[in-house]
Amino acid sequence: LGCEVFMKAENFQRMGAFKFRGGYNAINSLTDAERARGVLAFSSGNHAQAVALAAQLHGCKAAILMPADAPQMKLDATRGYGAEVIIYDRYKEDRGALAKQLSDERNAVLIPPYDYLPVMAGQGTCGLEIAEDVANLDALIVCTGGGGFLSGSTVAAKAVQPNIQMFGAEPEAGNDVQQSLRSGNIVSIDVPKTICDGQQTQAVGAHPWQIIRSQVTDILTTPDATVVEAMRFAFERMKVVLEPSGACALAALMANAERFKGKRVAVTLSGGNIDFGRFAKLLATAQ
CATH class of the missing domain: 3.40.50.1100 (Rossmann fold)
Structure with missing residues (x-):
């Protein structure tokens, strides 16, 4: 990369x-x-x-x-x-x-799963730990659906490393947060058809949006095929099992690698809850 x-x-x-x-x-x-x-x-x-x-x-x-x-x-x-x-x-x-x-x-x-301040604060401890554990990061990529994880991690990470650039990652088919950030207003979409079942939200939450709109650099998207590629990479190279949404941030980095050349980048591997049969079928389709 x-x-x-x-x-x-x-x-x-x-x-x-x-x-x-x-x-x-x-x-x-x-x-x-x-x-x-x-x-x-x-x-x-x-x-x-x-x-x-x-x-x-x-x-x-x-x-x-x-x-x-x-x-x-x-x-x-x-x-x-x-x-x-x-x-x-x-x-x-x-x-x-x-x-x-x-x-x-x-x-x-x-x-609620994301538009709720105690949930946002809890999710933000992940960003806090990353910023405390890894010095001088250029960027942190966090998967996003409703925005609770991204917004909470943004506030926490920037409290430790103010100059860190924050990026959200979402599937191409469900890029409502990307559309929202680029338009300046919350954009609602139909339930997206994507393998990333943890990111089938239709709109970013109102509380997360207030943070994302002002403190997040950009929202990256990735096709489902790259998500599967990231899942396979994590399994083969790191012996780590990721669900599709859990691999979305890594996939977004892979799909946008040129943007991060020479940088120090942190990525969240956000979850590994996937049925064994589905995991095997998805990995079998990886390029």
Whole structure:
């Protein structure tokens, strides 16, 4: 690639992804009375597992709204952490509205996946650790969907290294954050068709957007084929298993390598929760 690369392996985080940071911080920030009411979250998989595990560790009930086409591994793991899983159709139902309705009916505390300050702060500890561990970075590339991970990491990393350039990474088919940054306003898209199931968001969150619009240098995109190439590279060269969204930042670096020639670049490997069968099939298609 022609640059010095440092990789933050969040696939080794508890429940297999960076999302545990935000989920745990969100539930840990609640009062005892709020935890006694139980929590409700909506997620395609990793925030679901994060909230489920964090709730289990805090001794409170959790219900998670998950799409019918979520990876089976993520559905099973969420149930395995003791949460109630409620299925919805991501192509026909508004998950935010449905989650609000269910949380009101149950008097549960709603824990959104990204547009929620305690979640953003929790995710930001990843950026903080990177900036503290690796000196003089030119750039940090963070996968983005709703923007919680990118915005939180941006604030934290820049607090340690003010001159670091922050980049988001998203699949080409779901480049709403890129469109938003270039237009200056939040752009909403249809549910994107991409193998990156953790990044099938339709619009960046309002809170993350306030940070991204002013402090992020650019949003990089990558085709799904390059995501698979990055997954295969991580597996063959580093013996690391990444889910598609977990490999998106690395893929974005690979797809935009010329931009980072001679630079010191950190990349987040954001998660490794993928069904064995799907992992093998995707790697078999790598070029």
